[in-house]
Amino acid sequence: MSENKNPRDNASTTEELTRGVHVDTQVVDEVRIAVAQRDATGVGKALDELDPADAADVVEQLSANETQAAARLAPEAFGGDVLAELSDDALEDVVESLNPTQIADAINDMEFDDAVQLIEELGERLRDGVLSILEPGIRDSIKNSLKFEEDSAGRLMQREFVTAPQFWTVGQLIDHVRKAPPDTLPEIFYEVYVVDPAFHPIGSVALSSLLRAKPATTLTEVMAPLRAVVTPQMDQEDAAYLFEKYDLPSAPVVDAEGRLTGMIMVDDIVEVLQEEHTEDMLALAGVNEAGLADTILETVRSRVPWLAINLGTAILASGVIAMFSDIIAKIVALAVLAPIVASMGGNAGTQGLAVAVRAIASRDITSANVRRIILREITAGLINGLIFAAIMGPIAYLWFHSVLLSVVIGAAMLINLLIAGLAGILVPLGLKKLGADPAVASSVFVTTATDVIGFFVFLGLATLILL
Incomplete structure (x- = not known):
């Protein structure tokens, strides 16, 4: 017999899940007090209890000195999921207080494109130290991405993506995804790219289409034609324009021969749009971007x-x-x-x-x-x-x-x-x-x-x- 739930419990849950629209100033004060008292446990506890995005918001309210002190006191609270959410200014303050091993551990927990952005913020000496610790495969991939221009689409590209040959069925694809090692799959993805024998993308299958289709259905029956592709050298603004124009949840990235080399997710494009709009707004006012922690x-x-x-x-x-x-x-x-x-x-x-x-x-x-x-x-x-x-x-x-x-x-x-x-x-x-x-x-x-x-x-x- 099921228990009757108190409506107040649902209201409380709703309130907790919607509080992210505002920065929790109480937690900000708790972190500041813990930093002032050099209370490592207090800093870690205050941040660990929050969603990574909310923890990043709290960190961004601190001054540069407070952020650096918090990172030195509780480096374990600044894992990859938190670092991926930080603004560039706050991220720079945090990594200055972490050692190469701590940064490398955080990178291992991050999406590839977030890891590249983190490496970008490091000074040359610290960057070399971190790269030397990473696994050779990850290190080589990051180095290749860093060869692209700073504002190019290649810097946003994820190396993890899901592909399938066009002759597969829906059932075969689902079995493949289930059996694949977790570290070879993106943490979140919305589409599977269908490729030809030369690894050229020829279409995509939305996850919603996979869920609705019968296992025996071939991928060509549920495949949608590609509306756009991105090249690594393409400017990020151009890539963002394609996402806006075609309402893309993700886009395949192809090399000069048209072979699939990665994908870009819409969440990264949203960040690009926010940055570009902010830059334009500030430029019209005749000011450069300044962080809240700037002196x-x-x-x-x-x-x-x-x-x-x-x-x-x-x-x-x-x-x-x-x-x-x-x-x-x-x-x-x-x-x-x-x-x-x-x-x-x-x-x-x-x-x-x-x-x-x-x-x-x-x-x-x-x-x-x-x-x-x-x-x-x-x-x-x-x-x-x-x-x-x-x-x-x-x-x-x-x-x-x-x-x-x-x-x-x-x-x-x-x-x-x-x-x-x-x-x-x-x-x-x-x-x-x-x-x-x-x-x-x-x-x-x-x-x-x-x-x-x-x-x-x-x-x-x-x-x-x-x-």
Whole structure:
């Protein structure tokens, strides 16, 4: 006779399983206290009771010194499953406090692609020490992967995958997977790749199809054609684009002869997308990526270059204002209204720039639609200019009781918003054409254009009309 379960037990279980959306600050405090007291048992217990992903979240809340101290006190709490979840900054702090044997033990418990990423973070001397401890097969595979460019798909590739010849049945494949040594299979996989005698992938079979099919069914009956393949030299962004475009759970990686050499899983692609989107967002703001554990000096150092560039553009805009110092001295209202024109242009340019950079990154802008998009941005800038010229003109008249001044600011507003629309789309497209990253350099050019042109047009029109 089955026992009746208390609904509160289910509610408690649900609460425990959903708490991962927030970092457990209580555990963070426990780890900090244990580190301060040099309590190795306390550090290990606090982290071991958590899911590896949650433990990684806790570690990432610590300062660099606290992270290093925690790793030295309880190295066993930083196994491969935890290291695979850490951010690059936190991972670097942890491995600095582990010896080669501890790192090698962690690598043996990791997926191959995670192991390659871990080895990447090591200094040359420590890397050589770790590689010398690993089994020859794993060591050679990692060395081969490290030959690929840092941002190439080869760095994401798993060497463990499941294949089957096309003449096999579903039953044969299932028996093969059951009997295979665990270390030859990926920990998680969603597809089996069907290969020809030359080991070229010719299709894939989803696990859901295997479960639904009868054992005597041949793989060719349930096989789906390949929608995309990845090469090791392919840029990670290009691989991510294929995953997004075709909704791939995984993708086979083939060499120059088209032979299957590995696979890439969607979870690794999600990390690539997050990194690329974060880089683009920070670049638009003119800052470099900084970890929460970075020191004040590191944070300042990452921001000074862009602030220096912005200082240069501000001096350039001020130089334009200085050209019209005589008329500003005669008509003080110009000094009041000039920042409005420049500010509106800057905001409008930033709006267009954000849309353009995102469209370029997602490859929504192509040679087939680029003219239409440019025309759309120009038209939008013109309409916005007319709208805000109609708003600002009367405001200027009520403020300073001058019809001509109202005409000047209305015309300047129209021209600058039109220029902002043009700059917001043409600058990132031009930089992309030149091979530069639009997200990194566009904002400087756009804000400079709108500030300089805004001041020049407004003060130039004022000189022509009001004097």
